[in-house]
Amino acid sequence: LRSDLGDKLFVMDEANLVSELQSDYVNFYSAPTVNPYVAIAARGPWIVTSHGAVLHDNGGYGMMGMGHGPDDVIHSMQQNWVMANVMTPSFSQKRLAERLRREVGHNRGTCPFSRFVCLNSGSESVTISMRIADANTKSITGEGGRHEGKPTKLLALTNAFHGRTQRPAMISDSCSTGYEKNLATFQDRDNVMFVDCNDVEALNEAFTQADDEGFYIELMAMEPVMGEGNPGQCVTREFYDAARSLCTAHGSMLIIDSIQAGLRGQGCLSIVDYDGFEDCEVPDMETWSKALNAGQYPLSIVGLSERAAGLYVVGIYGNTMTTNPRALETAISVLDRVTPELRQNIRDRGVEFVQKLEALAEEIPGTITQVQGTGLLLCAELNPEILPVVGFGCVEEWCRFNGLGVIHGGQNALRFTPHFAITSAEIDLIIDVLREGLRQFTSTESVEAESTA
Structure with missing residues (x-):
């Protein structure tokens, strides 16, 4: 890549690099929804970025059921x-x-x-x-x-x-x-x-x-x-x-x-x-x-x-x-x-994922307004007044900056479409990142409300 593109790109900060790489193309999506990183490697559910971050990818619009880089495919x-x-x-x-x-x-x-x-x-x-x-x-x-x-x-x-x-x-x-x-x-x-x-x-x-x-x-x-x-x-x-x-x-x-x-x-x-x-x-x-x-x-x-x-x-x-x-x-x-085992995993982990999102909604009241899913196609609707999903500095972008690849959907929802072989440990990881995000946004909201008062 360096011999082809030169050294200039490789010393840019991440935001400027993203902008430069896509400067010759029309992007179908609004700027805040474009992934804020350059993916250079991926395997299974994991993406590695040009600046050294690692993300668990649940945001492939349903395409990545077999994960990234499936060898046989x-x-x-x-x-x-x-x-x-x-x-x-x-x-x-x-x-x-x-x-x-x-x-x-x-x-x-x-x-x-x-x-x-x-x-x-x-x-x-x-x-x-x-x-x-x-x-x-x-x-x-x-x-x-x-x-x-x-x-x-x-x-x-x-x-x-x-x-x-x-x-x-x-x-x-x-x-x-x-x-x-x-x-x-x-x-x-x-x-x-x-x-x-x-x-x-x-x-x-x-x-x-x-x-x-x-x-x-x-x-x-x-x-x-x-x-x-x-x-x-x-x-x-x-x-x-x-x-x-x-x-x-x-x-x-x-x-x-x-x-x-x-x-x-x-x-x-x-x-x-x-x-x-x-x-x-x-x-x-x-x-x-x-x-x-x-x-x-x-x-x-x-x-x-x-x-x-x-x-x-x-x-x-x-x-x-x-x-x-x-x-x-x-x-x-x-x-x-x-295989029969993969089919069952899609069903079982889907139920587990929904249950853990529902538990998170109870743990932090007023944040998640609805959870629904069928298999490994599911979403969590967030309270738009305190947790807007789409926009610079909003929940979708925060998740991506903090290791969770996810996309928006519904009215104000985070949509999860993980790989079919997802494990319980991976679901727990996703819930942990989301919990941190919900707490950060709601604590910021509380601080702002107190300062206004």
């Missing part, structure tokens, strides 16, 4: 795979398909999905799912169709997140404020509806409204466990069944977005293997990405029901790098790592 990626033209047949395609069919439906004895589609990002997987729904809409609202001539609407959940490309962004309520403020295509939208998660009555009312007002609900999208807008909230079987039944009855497509929840939520990739969902009717499409690619190589996958697979039409495309062997071998290595 990286070894698979390093092989000289033939990256030939789009959809060139490869043995990797069959190898991954067999593993997907073993994983998805393992709690019910058979894989309920008919076909798979491979793409790069999570957003792309939702995009093609919505494109297949669009193909269905053209047929069903076209001449002679069941909903001929009707205008269409999309249905999603309040606080949902489904990606940042155009159509997925339209149904991502958690990001709507920024889009509506800055984008012309998000002005005066009347083609999207949102209902609260697990509110069966509101869900029924949405479809009743469609019937009464004469519009067609093209699709409904939901995260089985929310990842951004309300991290850790899991859909109930009752709500899922209502959504599946209503979509079927109205000819709408049901899309399950498991991009963040896959493996992380309940130790299984698909909602069809969730506890209590083993006999549920399959969604039309389900998307997976972050857990499958280990945060190492771009890959997303869509599982298609027989109905959805029949709707795909050659000519509506997907993306350029679909089913390339390097991506597929990455996913193969990840799935080969999933």
